[in-house]
Amino acid sequence: MSEKRSELRDGRDNAGKLVGNGCPGVGTVHGLAGGVGGGVLGYFLFMVIAGQGFYAIVLQGALVGIGCGSLSGRKSTRLGIVCAILGLAAGILSEWRFAPFAEDESLSFFLTHLHKNSGVPLVLIGIGIICAFYFGRGREDGAWLRRRKKSDEKPNETT
Numbered sequence: 001m002s003e004k005r006s007e008l009r010d011g012r013d014n015a016g017k018l019v020g021n022g023c024p025g026v027g028t029v030h031g032l033a034g035g036v037g038g039g040v041l042g043y044f045l046f047m048v049i050a051g052q053g054f055y056a057i058v059l060q061g062a063l064v065g066i067g068c069g070s071l072s073g074r075k076s077t078r079l080g081i082v083c084a085i086l087g088l089a090a091g092i093l094s095e096w097r098f099a100p101f102a103e104d105e106s107l108s109f110f111l112t113h114l115h116k117n118s119g120v121p122l123v124l125i126g127i128g129i130i131c132a133f134y135f136g137r138g139r140e141d142g143a144w145l146r147r148r149k150k151s152d153e154k155p156n157e158t159t
């Protein structure tokens with residue numbers, strides 16, 4: 001196993017010091033909080049944009065993934081899967097609030113008759129789910145919580 005993978009597995013370098021995000025649980029909690037916050041922000045932005053005549057149902061899933069990936073500080077496929085599920089829930093709830101069925105406006109009726117909805121919203125929610133998974137996986141060094149290692153720093157040059 002390479003040194004980089006060894007570092008990522010336990011969060012320690014060869015000298016035993018913690019590097020980057022040493023506790024994966026903290027990164028997971030930060031990522032999930034960012035994902036939920038992104039979903040809530042996506043819902044409100046979707047409603048505002050829909051009021052202007054545009055249909056941005058992809059926004060919820062994308063913001064779930066971006067919120068999670070930017071705050072998790074690590075790359076995780078599990079977080080991507082959780083973000084995809086959150087993106088699905090956010091997309092369906094937003095579609096229900098925006099355009100419920102005329103016969104019955106309850107959520108249970110909407111969920112049981114979701115297949116009767118037109119294909120365009122379902123395809124767009126699916127694209128949002130893909131975005132949530134892709135962005136929710138994060139990056140190796142994180143987006144916001146990136147730290148420079150001392151070996152990467154440039155020495156001070158005096159003239």
